[in-house]
Amino acid sequence: MNMFVVIGLGRFGSSVAMELSDLGHQVLAIDTDEAMVQRMADKVTQAVVADCRDQEVLRSLGVKNADCGVVAFGNDIGNSALITLNLKELGIPRIICKARDHSHEELLLRIGADKVVFPERQSGRWLARTLDKREILSYVELSERYGIVKIQVPDSWENKTLRELDIRSKYKVNIVAIQSADGGLQTVPDPGYRFRPGDLVFTLGKNESNERLIMG
Known part of the structure; x- marks a missing residue:
C-alpha cells in the first residue's frame, strides 16, 4: 500500500483518487472547491479543502510523506506549474501531471514532472491502474x-x-x-x-x- 496525494478533484482527478483508493492505497485528495471535497470525503482516506499553491499548506498536510503526487488539473498552466514545483521541492518521489497541450507538457517535464498525461487519451481509472504496481x-x-x-x-x-x-x-x-x-x-x-x-x-x-x- 502506497500513499498518494491527488490535487484537483474534477472528473479526471476524482476518478484517479477513487480508483487508487479502491485498489487499497492511502489517498489524500485536495481541492479549493468545498463541494468537490465533500463529494470525495467518504471515498478516499482524507479529503481536504486547501490552496496547494502555498508550499507551507502542503507541508502542514503531510504531503511530503506521499509516495506519488498527481496534479490533476490543467486549465491554469501557471498554477499547475507552481504546484508541481512545490511537490518537487517537498521531495515527492514521483509526480504525475495533467496537461492541456504539448507546450504545457514540455513545461511540466522541465520543472520536474515524471510523467504527463492527457485525459482525452487516458482515463483516470487507467492512470490509477498504471500507478498501482501490483497490476x-x-x-x-x-x-x-x-x-x-x-x-x-x-x-x-x-x-x-x-x-x-x-x-x-x-x-x-x-x-x-x-x-x-x-x-x-x-x-x-x-x-x-x-x-x-x-x-x-x-x-x-x-x-x-x-x-x-x-x-x-
Whole structure:
C-alpha cells in the first residue's frame, strides 16, 4: 500500500483518487472547491479543502510523506506549474501531471514532472491502474494512440492457453511476448502456451484496447 496525494478533484482527478483508493492505497485528495471535497470525503482516506499553491499548506498536510503526487488539473498552466514545483521541492518521489497541450507538457517535464498525461487519451481509472504496481508493471507509449503494457498474468488466464483465451479477437490487442515464471521469454508466443501463476505478459495495442483488457 502506497500513499498518494491527488490535487484537483474534477472528473479526471476524482476518478484517479477513487480508483487508487479502491485498489487499497492511502489517498489524500485536495481541492479549493468545498463541494468537490465533500463529494470525495467518504471515498478516499482524507479529503481536504486547501490552496496547494502555498508550499507551507502542503507541508502542514503531510504531503511530503506521499509516495506519488498527481496534479490533476490543467486549465491554469501557471498554477499547475507552481504546484508541481512545490511537490518537487517537498521531495515527492514521483509526480504525475495533467496537461492541456504539448507546450504545457514540455513545461511540466522541465520543472520536474515524471510523467504527463492527457485525459482525452487516458482515463483516470487507467492512470490509477498504471500507478498501482501490483497490476501494471510498466507502460511504453509508442505514439499518441498505441502503447505496450507489461502486466502480471490475470488470475482468470491461469491454466488456459493463448488460443483458448483468444485475446486478440476479444480485446483487439496483440500478445507480443510472454515471460514465464521460470524466466524464459517467448517473443513469438506459441498459441498453445498455457499460462501459469507468475507469468508476465506484454500486450501491444491502442490505448483504449489495452485499458479494456486491464479493466477486465
